[in-house]
Amino acid sequence: MIKRGQSQRSRFLAMLLLADLGLGVFFGGLAVTSANATEGDDTVDVQPTSEPTPEPTPEPTPEQTAEPVVEHVSRTPIANADGSMTISWLDTVRDETAPNYSLFAGLEVTVSQVQDLTYQAVNVSWTGGVETSPQQLAANYLQIMQCWDDGSGAADPTNCQFGAATGATVSLLGSNAMTRSLGFEGEDPLQDYTGIFDISPPLGEFEHTYSVPFETAPSTRYPDGESTHDVELFFGPTSTNEISGARTTADGSGEISFEIQTAVEAPHLGCGAEQADGEIRQCWLVIVPRGEFTADNQNYQDGVNGRLGGSPLSQSNWDNRIEFPLGFRSVVSNCRIGAVETRTTGNEMVATAFGSWQSAMCAKSNVFGFSMIGDSESRRNIVSATAGAARLAFVDNPLSATEATGSTLTYAPAVKSALTIAFNINYTIKGGFPLEYKEGQQVTDMTLNPRLVAKLLTQSYQDDVPGGELLPSLSTNAVNLRLDPEFLELNPEFDQFVDSAEPVGLMVPIGNEDVFAQVWKWIKADANANAFLSGTADEWGMVVNTNYQTLDINNDSTINSFPKADLATYRESESIPEPGFGTFELRPYVADLHDGGIRAFRGDSGTKVFWDVQRTPAAFVSGGAQDLGRRFMLTITDLATAQRLGLSTAKLINPNGEAVEATTESINSAISEFVKSEASGVKVSTAALTKDESYPLATMTYAAVDVCRASIAELKSYSAFLEFISGKGQTIGNNVGEIPSGYAPLDKAQKAAVKRAVKVINIEVANPVCAEHIETTTTTTDVPVTTVTPDDDGTLVTEVATVPTVTFPVDPNSALRYSMMSALCFGIPMIAGGQTLIRKAKTL
């Protein structure tokens, strides 16, 4: 009995203890919470969210001003103030008795950019040369190639990407002039025909062949490089950037665009890659001038077909080279494939910039994926119920009030750029005309007004319709843009072009984007163009293609694509089956703006109108790219793409009648006139521009974030991303994370708008109000933001630390909370009831 009483007493004592313990935990918990709260506040003050990770600033790329130590150099080349470099042939001491000496003596070559190179085009121009033989490339031309630098101070022929070209230009050259082949032993008195240059005869044959092998730049996989006579292992006709023959005009000058390749496009050259010693590999641009005499002093007219023979890599020819040291940006990527990507979608105006940002962000372990699906699909996507849909979209126009119903959206300006009409056109001038001296050079100046663009977009030129020259409805229309009197009034130089110089239409992309709608608005706002679309003839009797008149574009407020509405088909002969080719073979769509730019650069529109009976089954095929030096390409593309590819862009006539080219100033001027939209803080383009300097097709692209449908993890990524693009991400340059020229950086007010959006997101992260986040907190915080690489959590963890963790729903320590709660529930009744019960027990 006593025993029992004692045991009961001790049980109650234990309960009392437990109650005390509960109280202790309760008060302790309160202490922790308040400590956390103050900590959080402190952090916000101390550590502003601008730079979440105290990472070391990346080492700036060592600026190697490579100074070639070529023997007998009389003047060391130095870069001009604008970043270009000019070298004269006589800057190197040359043999005055060589028969080609007088042909090369005046040659002076300029390369538009030689430092900070990335994958881009540079302009190579020259003066003081001798006119290239007409039609063929028989004599007097330049051969241009890119070579890797082995540290010897001069370019080496075995390091050059050359000898893989095929096609129209190559067929105009003399024997071996487009190859690495050295021909017969002794053909070049200075050439070594032994060792690596000697290819032993295969079994059963006797004759040795001689060729300059290609040696790859050393890389991780091949530390010593690889040497081969089979260059196809590394580069081929579609990937090489060599120019087998560039023409010099009658006045001795010439000009050509050259595609610079980095280690990403040409790993065998390794330009911009990190070498074993940590240095960034530099490269050479080599120009080998070809005169009238071969290596063994034979006149070109004595060669096969009366053309100059011999490889430019053969020693005597190679000795005549001019070489430019090329400095590259590092292409080293810190991003390891395999991480989980945070999804985004958007239009193409942002695509180039986003590519650079993506690389910078993933180096910070915040990996993004981008789906380029156009503005309207993107708008629908971010507010869709689809699981896994992106919640950040890059769009020019905001969601309409209807689309946005029920969604919490925030907008941040992302990029400013412009849509352009870019061209790659060479002067091809009629004999005896004043501009003949410019033959083969690139046209840099063109002006288009809204009506001319309307004509191009409505298949109103005869050449743009299958069998168009035979159609009565088009009989009063110009054959093509170049022959249109309205075009010639604005661009009189084109009057001197040969008749065969004609554009393959204006290339336009398939699909719809907000900026395409902007093109139509610009056209329709112009009285002449508007009347033209409605069927009014221009002053020269040209009328709109009736197929487009029926589209009633003037009254179609929703048009945001480029129709190809003419259904005509045509076949040249009865032997071709019905119906022949149609518009989609004659003027095919390009895949996107970038594709249009590339096609213009390469001179290949993808037109397929040649009937090839050799095929099974027979089909229409492409005639291939236009000849180098005889191109006439026009495309719609974005300014960044045009600039990277070295394409010139047309001046467009704005509402004030001014011809304006897309530049930072003209873009900013136009954007300053943008008008308010349905969404607060979002300004959209207008056709009613009033400033003289405003470019009509300037664009402002916003990042729209659906704050509530995005998960907390996504919001954190988006916030870090927007933070980045409001700062470093707006620098113009070629470094990772910078945006290339062709974009206009955001100004102070626009950057502030980005910061405001960041704040909105951060507030939601810190203190969620969206039902989605409150309900699913436990899951969203459980979602593995990143799984694969150990450094993946970096930025995000820091983000968590900067966010005040006072709010219950996002508090990861939910277990602690519940134990406090239980302690509370446990403790209070104990305090109240414990004493009474103990007393009662004692009475027993």
Added chain:
Amino acid sequence: MNIRRTLVKSARASLALLLTGIIVSGGSTAALAADYVPISGAGSSWSANAIDQWRRNVKQYGMSVNYASTGSVDGRNQFKGGTVDYGVSETPYGLTDNGVVDALPTRPFVYIPIVAGGTAFMYNLTSGGNRITNLRLSGDVVTKMFTGVITKWNDALIAADNPGLTLPDRAVVPVVRSDGSGSTAQFTLWMDTKYNSLWESYCDKVGRNECGQTSFFPTTSGMVAQPNSQGVSGYVAQTANEGTITYVEYSYALKTGFPVAKVLNDANYYVEPTASNVAVGLLGAVINQDETSSMYLTQELSGVYNNKDPRAYPLSSYSYMIAPTTEQASFTATKGATLSAFANYFLCEGQQQAEVLGYSPLPVNLVRVGLEQVTKIPGADTATINISQCNNPTFSASGENTLAKNAPMPDPCDKKGVEQCTEGTGGASATSTGGTTETGTTSTTDGTTGTGTTGGALGVTMGTGPTQCDVDTGICSSIKAVPVATTSTGWAATNWVILSVIIILVLVVVVPPVMVTYAARKVRSS
């Protein structure tokens, strides 16, 4: 408090240090870009919209991948000829087409499933000045339209599928591919399997005996042939080209903003080729599992055509990458390393994009065997190819295809009968046809909260759960099972704690007095 704060601060500092260390070490492992070399491929334009997006995204990893969307036949031929590093095709080698056997390449290769999708019937039709966006077609009607049997849109058979539409008296203009195409092969195989007599009698009529499955559509007057997917979708998307209909991957309809026909399946529902409907459809596919077969991993689709699930889209299929398994000509182990890393990417992370683009992510069974194939590419970094690290959206713990499992049931108005849903389809999902005006907003309004967004015309009656409108498809359906994975994990983690706390509390409060009273009674009684 101060100590606590110091502790927190020092923890933060060490975290920062740790991070710095990681970033620095990340820099020293560097030169990753140099490990990849450019690779190029050609083939299927059906798959091109997905491949182009992947190419764009792997640039951030220093990878340069080229692709020419020239059609499946060209892709197979180029791979065979050795001019490309990889090909992409909807159909395998070895099939007989128009009497010619498509011989296997001499270089050893494997098929790797690349992306799934639905071959959609995109069309351009208006009635009384309004665009029709909710057309429905049964399989035999589609076949008859593409074989010259049905020539007018107001044909009684089309009208029977579309009780809610007033169809115009306009010629049906089938738009087919002029090039050798995998889409054509998929479409003709379906017609050949399901509507053999219709298909073969058409082939007879146009002078091609026994077409069977063919990559080259035999044309007849009144038909238009256009090059590749861009050509056919671009052609139909011209406002002026009214009356046209073509077969093309769903993504092209999204891209051009045009509707697609809902196709009648074997459960008598008209369905759209959305990601989830394709995923359900493909559950019926039989995959060749014989590793010794030259057709290993290729698909046998009759189970898809006859799938009885009300959600199944009958013309669902997937395309293959054709990848070399030996070093040959210009295909080196270095290129193989890049190709396998790219394949690993698109089978896993890349599939996250599939639905947004208008495709359907590959299910786990195909990804698993696909990854096994990837390891056979010379130079493949097998250590990184691991299904457990594969972030594919269809994966679930149970091994079921999440997408197929959560696929919403079709709306009752999609059942064959007198009713017809009015919401738009494909790229025209924001535009409804006929019915009341408020339905237009229905499809664009988010429906997760289900706040009565259904217009009167929709007639959602199924289940009692919230109504969900898929913005991509415009389909509003009442969800019996809202994805509840989130709530269930929430219960497991915290609610048990709460429950047990409550029980303990009740016990603590109630038991002692009872015990005391009981003990007291015992004492007294003794």
